[in-house]
Amino acid sequence: MIQVESPIKPGGRSPALWASTRPDLWPSQSEAEKHIRSNPFWRKWDPxxxxxxxxxxLRPVPTALYPIDPPSSEGESSAPKVTPNSVTLTTTKAQEAWTFMRFNITPYAGSTDQKDGSNSEYAERFLSPDLATSGKEGTSNHPSYVATCPWTCLAFEFLPYIRPSVLFVWGEKSHLNTPGARRDDKLLRVGTGLGGSGGVRAGMARAEVVKGASHTVPLEEVGETARLVSVWLVEQAKRYLEEKKFWSEYNSQKSERGGLALSGKWMEYMKLPGDTKRERKGSRL
Incomplete structure (x- = not known):
């Protein structure tokens, strides 16, 4: 599993603000391109x-959001017009912004229970089914907040149970994954739970930092991101071959006749108490 700048625990300034306030309509393709190439946000990217x-x-109009305006009579409103030459975003800024946060400004009753049968309590059942019942500052995962982001918080909760190996790639200047807790809380949590990979201690999780890069690291430092990922993938390919070799040679002794029938060893142990323990390696009987 490769996690490039994954924002598991959002907090602080709304991540949807930029998408919500960005321009999304230009008089022409050349004007749109001029805006993008001169914007500090995109100037950090690889050309x-x-x-x-x-x-x-980008895409040409008309769209459902921006149909082409009919020709206006002289002296009519000077508001920006959508002309046949206009271009807009392929994905509307509304759809982009909504991918970051869930929005709920209905008054909050203080719980998600339905004990009193009120409409507000009933609504919480639908509006906040996956939110925490007790809020933690900076997690954006409680029904008392206007904007919530439960999916990243749920992902954070399940990090200990990840079985595959994991590589984190962070930008040195990332505003989301800042050095210290914002990185370590993910790296040191991965694979440490029941059924997990064993995480960092087992060599199943590690992190790389791309110098000079921000949150959009794979779009800024394309080559370095690819190099780090490819080195890691080569290591994982070797790990896979080792695991494949292990399973090709391992014999559980539970079956006979090519895996079609129970073995004598299986039958022998199934007659013992259910809490029978395995023999200690190297012990003498």
């Missing part, structure tokens, strides 16, 4: 990534 964004991130 190839910016070119691909312009190619696939």
């Amino acid at each position: 190839r990534a910016v070119t691909k964004y312009i190619e696939y991130g």
